Amino acid sequence: MIAIGGDHSALSLKKEIMAHLETRGETYKDFGTYTEESCDYPDIAKAVCRAILSGECERGILICGTGIGISIAANRFKGIRAALCGDCFSAKATREHNDSNILALGARVTGAGLALQIVDTWLDTPFSEGPRHKARIAKIDAD
Numbered sequence: 602m603i604a605i606g607g608d609h610s611a612l613s614l615k616k617e618i619m620a621h622l623e624t625r626g627e628t629y630k631d632f633g634t635y636t637e638e639s640c641d642y643p644d645i646a647k648a649v650c651r652a653i654l655s656g657e658c659e660r661g662i663l664i665c666g667t668g669i670g671i672s673i674a675a676n677r678f679k680g681i682r683a684a685l686c687g688d689c690f691s692a693k694a695t696r697e698h699n700d701s702n703i704l705a706l707g708a709r710v711t712g713a714g715l716a717l718q719i720v721d722t723w724l725d726t727p728f729s730e731g732p733r734h735k736a737r738i739a740k741i742d743a744d
């Protein structure tokens with residue numbers, strides 16, 4: 602199950618991504634926002650992060666205008682590795698090297714066509730499982 606959420610600036614892109622997830626046969630849960638009324642991206646980030654950390658969802662997609670605010674908010678949560686991606690190379694690399702569990706996108710930065718390719722790349726790329734990468738990821742959450 603994929604958790605998805607975005608602020609008011611991301612509503613249209615989020616709907617395109619959800620339709621795309623459906624065509625891929627993916628299950629997802631929409632954590633809002635559901636209208637174009639202005640809202641605060643940290644609230645959406647928190648809802649999606651909690652769904653992942655509780656095990657309700659395996660990974661997530663978060664969108665705000667730039668993707669910056671919502672990825673900053675998500676990365677405050679221990680165990681969350683949110684990667685802001687504007688290209689497919691980064692989407693592939695962050696799965697292979699960082700085992701990112703959230704993909705962040707900027708709705709005002711990345712067009713829908715590219716965003717869907719980034720989503721596909723990110724969803725389809727496995728973590729490389731290499732010991733170097735595992736050790737580095739463990740250091741992120743070490744006290």
Ligand code: RB5
Nearest residue numbers: 610665666667669670671
């Ligand atoms: C909302 O206007 C905007 O600030 C937000 O979507 C995001 O870009 C913040 O980083």
